[in-house]
Amino acid sequence: xxxxxxxxxxxxxxxxxxxxxxxxxxxxxxxxxxxxxxxxxxxxxxxxxxxxxxxxxxxxxxxxxxxxxxxxxxxxxxxxxxxxxxxxxxxxxxxxxxxxxxxxxxxxxxxxxxxxxxxxxxxxxxxxxxxxxxxxxxxxxxxxxxxxxxxxxxxxxxxxxxxxxxxxxxxxxxxxxxxxxxxxxx
Numbered sequence: 385x386x387x388x389x390x391x392x393x394x395x396x397x398x399x400x401x402x403x404x405x406x407x408x409x410x411x412x413x414x415x416x417x418x419x420x421x422x423x424x425x426x427x428x429x430x431x432x433x434x435x436x437x438x439x440x441x442x443x444x445x446x447x448x449x450x451x452x453x454x455x456x457x458x459x460x461x462x463x464x465x466x467x468x469x470x471x472x473x474x475x476x477x478x479x480x481x482x483x484x485x486x487x488x489x490x491x492x493x494x495x496x497x498x499x500x501x502x503x504x505x506x507x508x509x510x511x512x513x514x515x516x517x518x519x520x521x522x523x524x525x526x527x528x529x530x531x532x533x534x535x536x537x538x539x540x541x542x543x544x545x546x547x548x549x550x551x552x553x554x555x556x557x558x559x560x561x562x563x564x565x566x567x568x569x570x
Contacts, residue, residue, distance in 0.1 A: 435543045440541070457533075464511065467493070470495060494511070545561055
């Protein structure tokens with residue numbers, strides 16, 4: 385959202401309707417001009433433009449590590465409180481072990497579809513979170529959160545703008561896409 389605010393500051397006469405959703409948005413059926421999608425894209429009639437990659441880190445508060453110990457191997461996460469992103473029933477993390485994906489059925493006190501909520505729970509010492517680096521960057525720089533198991537992180541997720549191919553794209557959408565591509569590439 386800081387990028388949208390920056391874009392709007394350069395275009396003060398524009399009005400945006402922004403909806404944050406952790407669900408599959410039917411871009412065509414719902415009349416959406418453009419959507420930002422994280423992760424693998426399904427085949428569709430939509431046009432996709434890459435914006436970058438979303439790196440994730442496993443992090444927690446130093447206070448949590450003092451209490452629970454530092455996990456040295458991915459399997460140790462099974463004995464830790466893990467803050468999980470997604471929906472109830474999605475009880476795991478996929479990490480990289482020896483260059484191959486490894487699924488770990490982690491458990492913990494919280495599941496949320498919001499990275500900021502999980503970051504705040506990690507800051508409060510409730511457990512370890514596998515979170516987007518951009519959400520925890522400031523807390524990591526301040527030492528409020530620390531990373532663990534850096535050698536086992538999952539691959540970065542792709543970040544794409546998608547839009548209908550048959551709908552007339554406005555000049556605003558073209559400018560926004562170019563702006564996002566330029567800013568997220570740096």
